[in-house]
Amino acid sequence: MSHFKKLSIAGLSLMAGLSLGAAQAATQWDMPTPYGDGVHHTKNVRQFAEDVNKATGGDLVIKVHSGASLYKHPEIYRAVRTGQVPIGEMFMGLLGNENAVFKADNIPFLASDFDSAKKLWAASRPYIEDYLAKNGLKLLYAVPWPPQGFYTKKPIRSGADLKGLKLRAYSPATSRLAVLLGASPTTVQTPEIPQAFSTGLVDAMVTSPSTGVSSQAWDFVQYYTDTQAWIPKNMVIVNARAFNRLPKAEQQAVMEAARRAEERGWKMAMEETRAKTEELKKHGMVVSEPTPQLKADLKKVGQIMAEEWAKEAGPAGQKILDALK
Secondary structure (H helix, E strand, O other), X not given: OOHXXXXXXXXXXXXXXHHHHHHHHOEEEEEEOOOOOOOHHHHHHXXXXXXXXXXXXXOEEEEEEOOOOOOOHHHXXXXXXXXXXXXXXXXXXHHOOOOHHHHHHHOOOOOOOHHHHHHHHHHHXXXXXHHHHHOOEEEEEEEEOOOOEEEEOOOOOOHHHHOOOEEEEOOHHHXXXXXXXXXXXXXXXXXXXXXXXXXXXXXXXXXXXXXXXXXXXXXXXXXXXXXXXXXXXXXEEEEHHHHHOOOHHHXXXXXXXXXXXXHHHHHHHHHHHHHHHHHHHHOOOEEEOOOHHHHHHHHHHHHHHHHXXXXXXXXXXXXXXXXXX
């Protein structure tokens, strides 16, 4: 073999070694998320992943698996906690049975506009971060959904009109709400909503305009009552050990991208509320404000739930309520 050939082979293997080293240096995080690509949460997560990629020069790549394609929604929390995946997004209220603090943003009329929702988040965040830390997790950011309203086949004028309906539930708090309204709670995940209505498993739901549009609610119900009952949130969590293994500069890049994602996400939620409510109208749904009677009936239920919640959440619950007042 000629000296030149030997050199070029050596050069090639050195280059291969270098590119292999570069490939090994890049960390890839798989990130399960529960909602489809059209939802503002998923758009925001994708932007967050892009920001991290850019800020780390491709050393940390977050691969987003949307629409519950990697893990079903109720499995995401455990997957991140046990380190099956390093990062994930989930609906905060799903942890309501583990710790009552996670139910705070699911209580009707405790915070039913974005300003009070921000106050509620500021008051409850330290308790949520503390609980997650004890479970080996770190909170990156949280973003709200549009305010929740009722989707029904017939108009609802009072709480009595909801009695006996099979109401879709997606969290412990929505199940409790259904019971207090005299409806039967039925757990149905977002991707299964159209099928649940078509098979008669549920005949009403309380959810955001976003979920109404993504599930094409106009195919199975005609009325949307814009009660703005509460403003729940999704959160993005990371496995603390996976986070701590990152170099300091990458940790900072993740935290900075998270700060921007939270700020951007709240603005997106406000715009989403307006746009998606308009879209419901465009598809022929009857969108209306709640009657004074319905408002009063829901407020009563909200008071019961707030009192129950404060007892369950203990001193933390009381402090959060005090901060809101």
